[in-house]
Amino acid sequence: MTNASPDTLTGMPRVEVAGRPEALAKWARHAEALVIPGGALLAGLAVFSVFLQVLGKSPLAFFQAIYLGGLGSAFSLDNALTHASPLLLTALCVALPARLGLVIIGGEGALVLGGLAAASVALPLQGQPYLIVLCAMAAAGVLAGGLWIGMVGALRYYRGVNETIASLLMAYIGIALMNQLIEGPLRDPASLNKPSTYPIGQAYRIASIPGTQVHWGLVVGILACLCSWVLMERTTWGFAARVAGGNVRAAQIQGLPVGKLIMAFTFIAGACAGLAGMIEVAAVQGNANASLASGYGYTGILVAFLARQNPLAIIPVAFMLGAIDASGSLLQRHMGLPDATVEVLQGILFITILFSDTFYGRIKWLNPDLWARAQP
Amino acid sequence: MMQIQQLQRALALETIGMSKNFGALQALADVSIKVAPGSFHALLGENGAGKSTLVKCIMGFYVPTSGAILLDGIEADLGTPARAAALGLGMVYQHFTLVPSLTGAENLVISRADVGAIIDWREETRRLDAFMATMPFEVPLNVPTGQLAAGQKQKLEILKQLYLGRRLLILDEPTSVLTPDEARSVLGLLRQMTRMGDLTVLMISHKFHEVTAFADEVSVLRKGSFVGSGRTAALTPAQMAAMMIGDARLAVMDHRASVAAGAEPALLVQGVTAPDKTGLKTISIAHVAVKPGEIVGIAGIAGNGQKEFLEILAGQREMSSGSICVHGAAYHATRLEARQRHVRFIPEEPLHNACAPKMTVAENLALRIFDTNAKGEKRVWLNQTRLTSHARRLVEDFNVKTTSLASPINTLSGGNVQRATLARELTGEVDLLIVANPCFGLDFSAVAEIRARIMAARNAGTAVLLVSEDLDELFELSDRILVMSGGEIVFETPIAAADVATIGAHMAGHH
Numbered sequence: 073m074t075n076a077s078p079d080t081l082t083g084m085p086r087v088e089v090a091g092r093p094e095a096l097a098k099w100a101r102h103a104e105a106l107v108i109p110g111g112a113l114l115a116g117l118a119v120f121s122v123f124l125q126v127l128g129k130s131p132l133a134f135f136q137a138i139y140l141g142g143l144g145s146a147f148s149l150d151n152a153l154t155h156a157s158p159l160l161l162t163a164l165c166v167a168l169p170a171r172l173g174l175v176i177i178g179g180e181g182a183l184v185l186g187g188l189a190a191a192s193v194a195l196p197l198q199g200q201p202y203l204i205v206l207c208a209m210a211a212a213g214v215l216a217g218g219l220w221i222g223m224v225g226a227l228r229y230y231r232g233v234n235e236t237i238a239s240l241l242m243a244y245i246g247i248a249l250m251n252q253l254i255e256g257p258l259r260d261p262a263s264l265n266k267p268s269t270y271p272i273g274q275a276y277r278i279a280s281i282p283g284t285q286v287h288w289g290l291v292v293g294i295l296a297c298l299c300s301w302v303l304m305e306r307t308t309w310g311f312a313a314r315v316a317g318g319n320v321r322a323a324q325i326q327g328l329p330v331g332k333l334i335m336a337f338t339f340i341a342g343a344c345a346g347l348a349g350m351i352e353v354a355a356v357q358g359n360a361n362a363s364l365a366s367g368y369g370y371t372g373i374l375v376a377f378l379a380r381q382n383p384l385a386i387i388p389v390a391f392m393l394g395a396i397d398a399s400g401s402l403l404q405r406h407m408g409l410p411d412a413t414v415e416v417l418q419g420i421l422f423i424t425i426l427f428s429d430t431f432y433g434r435i436k437w438l439n440p441d442l443w444a445r446a447q448p
Numbered sequence: 449m450m451q452i453q454q455l456q457r458a459l460a461l462e463t464i465g466m467s468k469n470f471g472a473l474q475a476l477a478d479v480s481i482k483v484a485p486g487s488f489h490a491l492l493g494e495n496g497a498g499k500s501t502l503v504k505c506i507m508g509f510y511v512p513t514s515g516a517i518l519l520d521g522i523e524a525d526l527g528t529p530a531r532a533a534a535l536g537l538g539m540v541y542q543h544f545t546l547v548p549s550l551t552g553a554e555n556l557v558i559s560r561a562d563v564g565a566i567i568d569w570r571e572e573t574r575r576l577d578a579f580m581a582t583m584p585f586e587v588p589l590n591v592p593t594g595q596l597a598a599g600q601k602q603k604l605e606i607l608k609q610l611y612l613g614r615r616l617l618i619l620d621e622p623t624s625v626l627t628p629d630e631a632r633s634v635l636g637l638l639r640q641m642t643r644m645g646d647l648t649v650l651m652i653s654h655k656f657h658e659v660t661a662f663a664d665e666v667s668v669l670r671k672g673s674f675v676g677s678g679r680t681a682a683l684t685p686a687q688m689a690a691m692m693i694g695d696a697r698l699a700v701m702d703h704r705a706s707v708a709a710g711a712e713p714a715l716l717v718q719g720v721t722a723p724d725k726t727g728l729k730t731i732s733i734a735h736v737a738v739k740p741g742e743i744v745g746i747a748g749i750a751g752n753g754q755k756e757f758l759e760i761l762a763g764q765r766e767m768s769s770g771s772i773c774v775h776g777a778a779y780h781a782t783r784l785e786a787r788q789r790h791v792r793f794i795p796e797e798p799l800h801n802a803c804a805p806k807m808t809v810a811e812n813l814a815l816r817i818f819d820t821n822a823k824g825e826k827r828v829w830l831n832q833t834r835l836t837s838h839a840r841r842l843v844e845d846f847n848v849k850t851t852s853l854a855s856p857i858n859t860l861s862g863g864n865v866q867r868a869t870l871a872r873e874l875t876g877e878v879d880l881l882i883v884a885n886p887c888f889g890l891d892f893s894a895v896a897e898i899r900a901r902i903m904a905a906r907n908a909g910t911a912v913l914l915v916s917e918d919l920d921e922l923f924e925l926s927d928r929i930l931v932m933s934g935g936e937i938v939f940e941t942p943i944a945a946a947d948v949a950t951i952g953a954h955m956a957g958h959h
Contacts, residue, residue, distance in 0.1 A: 308827055
């Protein structure tokens with residue numbers, strides 16, 4: 073597309089699109105993916121400010137508190153990053169199937185079961201070398217999460233069951249399963265107020281990145297996002313998945329293995345969420361308990377949609393929502409706002425982001441395909 | 449003279465300087481047409497010429513940017529569809545608007561605007577009978593309309609408009625779902641009613657033979673502007689076509705090369721049966737063979753199993769029994785088999801069935817080759833450079849007009865999407881091409897070009913199976929025509945002996 077020879081097909085020099093430089097067209101296409109979600113974000117914050125005004129609180133103070141709680145100090149930055157770490161992975165659980173045209177919102181279930189599986193595997197391996205136990209835990213988390221969401225993919229492909237409803241309902245089952253097991257067969261009798269599994273042992277915990285309070289799970293999450301991007305954009309499998317997501321009839325007529333793609337990508341998606349559960353157990357909780365189901369799976373949906381299902385964009389978005397999450401307690405203390413205020417903010421953002429989807433391709437200066445139609 | 453004017457029910461319609469802009473796009477520019485009362489007027493034009501926009505302005509669906517409409521010489525305010533209906537304007541669409549589970553009588557009565565919450569059926573039936581007695585034709589009113597044949601449904605649609613007291617009917621390609629016989633019968637009736645002065649008809653059509661046979665006058669639009677009108681008796685189809693396309697040059701089709709007589713069939717379908725989409729009926733294809741260098745056309749009215757047959761050939765519908773062979777070996781339409789045996793499939797409406805609409809032109813052009821290298825070996829990493837150069841070559845070879853290779857393919861016009869799809873499927877070695885309604889909804893120049901491409905592929909030795917609802921297309925391209933009806937091949941004829949009437953009768957199931 074950078075060739076400057078005359079273009080026989082449109083009669084225009086190839087470096088131009090509708091009389092403007094091709095580079096500008098390319099830039100416009102990229103800018104669209106930033107401007108529209110950015111605008112939606114601002115609109116959402118504006119709506120939320122009105123909500124705060126109605127409550128008699130100052131929006132300015134609110135955003136200041138979020139800044140302090142999420143970014144203001146080394147401590148709050150660490151806190152925000154710690155919150156962002158599972159979001160990177162649960163967002164992938166939404167974003168990867170979304171490129172295949174599947175709306176999966178049950179990452180919470182895969183996360184919880186991944187954490188539970190990891191904790192269960194650690195117990196019989198006590199005394200084994202650190203790396204072996206860690207790998208076994210990761211494998212257990214990946215497998216549990218992958219099979220759980222893979223099941224949703226199988227229901228979708230073989231039985232035509234709606235994957236959105238199935239994944240959501242299976243998340244409830246997954247959480248109930250965990251509660252059942254940690255209050256029953258897997259319960260550590262020493263955990264009195266908060267039913268938990270036996271601790272995996274201090275020796276097998278995931279450490280912090282040197283010089284910070286953030287565990288290595290953050291790096292794992294970022295790597296997973298990078299790998300997912302390469303998978304989607306640079307491999308033929310990702311291309312085939314995007315074709316199937318773009319139009320499943322076209323994919324079938326081309327003989328692409330739609331069933332296999334659905335199974336593989338739902339498995340990978342679930343595996344990401346399961347890995348997030350394993351990391352929560354190994355780095356934060358130290359055992360599997362009800363705190364695993366604290367909403368990372370659901371916030372991940374918001375992250376994925378804000379990032380427009382782009383694995384690279386998930387990284388900054390997860391950090392932003394991690395910061396909002398992290399500042400929840402500060403809001404409570406400083407402004408007398410309930411914890412749920414953060415959820416109201418997230419809900420409003422979600423609605424504005426979904427609404428902003430209708431603007432793609434319609435804003436003229438961001439869409440080179442409309443430039444040519446300028447002259448009547 | 450005055451007396452006659454008052455007795456005449458048919459409305460006169462005139463548009464004066466109608467313009468309609470959609471943002472920067474001018475869909476209609478200063479169009480003035482005149483439809484005499486009691487005339488059968490045809491509105492001709494290519495896709496995108498502004499016919500639908502004009503008609504929607506008349507029917508009150510659009511508010512014109514400027515211009516006026518005169519009914520019987522008086523300026524009428526047709527701001528809303530309800531106003532237009534109240535003034536006696538009615539519209540019949542290409543597809544049916546009847547409720548299939550209700551009877552004809554029920555459909556007629558509920559379509560009235562003044563029908564109350566409680567319907568006195570005895571009274572309504574009495575009034576319907578009285579109304580039917582004044583009509584020149586009959587349609588069974590006591591059967592659910594879903595059970596009627598297409599021609600009868602279309603007659604019922606017209607009956608509905610008359611029952612509602614409409615005096616000017618606009619018909620949007622009313623015969624596209626009818627057999628030639630049904631089309632003649634429906635249009636004949638309309639013509640008869642215009643002759644009696646009960647009705648004025650304005651018909652949008654693509655089919656010159658219909659226009660010549662039934663319309664009194666014709667108006668032609670091109671690119672949103674009025675280019676001329678005249679009495680059909682004074683115009684030849686060639687003159688009308690020239691008005692429609694202006695000075696655009698059409699692609700010239702190759703002469704038909706002769707088929708090698710003894711060649712083994714490239715495609716052989718034997719004894720294939722499968723349930724149709726409702727699961728209630730069976731598709732049963734006893735024998736279809738297509739030789740290299742031959743176009744076999746399959747005619748039939750939509751919904752007679754062609755779609756299912758194509759799905760079977762594309763490997764998307766399981767067969768209950770039978771076999772499909774390509775070059776003598778069983779064929780299951782997998783990606784590998786299609787690649788190795790050079791089988792290509794172009795479904796109808798390619799944007800919806802053969803492209804990923806939001807992916808780019810370059811990506812869509814790569815659907816067949818993205819997972820291999822130049823030697824045809826499987827690859828894991830996507831080769832962007834190869835994709836782009838492949839796309840650029842195809843776009844140039846097939847003259848696809850696009851703003852850039854990075855544009856989403858759904859920003860292209862229908863003709864260019866079809867060109868892009870043909871480019872993708874006809875590049876390289878093609879032994880068997882299966883193609884459905886390739887020219888549906890395209891303009892003249894695109895149609896001529898695409899048919900020429902298919903003919904060129906045939907002459908280069910490709911076996912072509914062409915499934916089409918357009919008889920003209922089948923006659924133009926096919927070497928043999930098969931007719932499909934009720935899920936079976938019911939008739940076969942070489943093109944030299946093909947006769948529209950016989951084919952039409954078989955399409956309608958009279959065999």
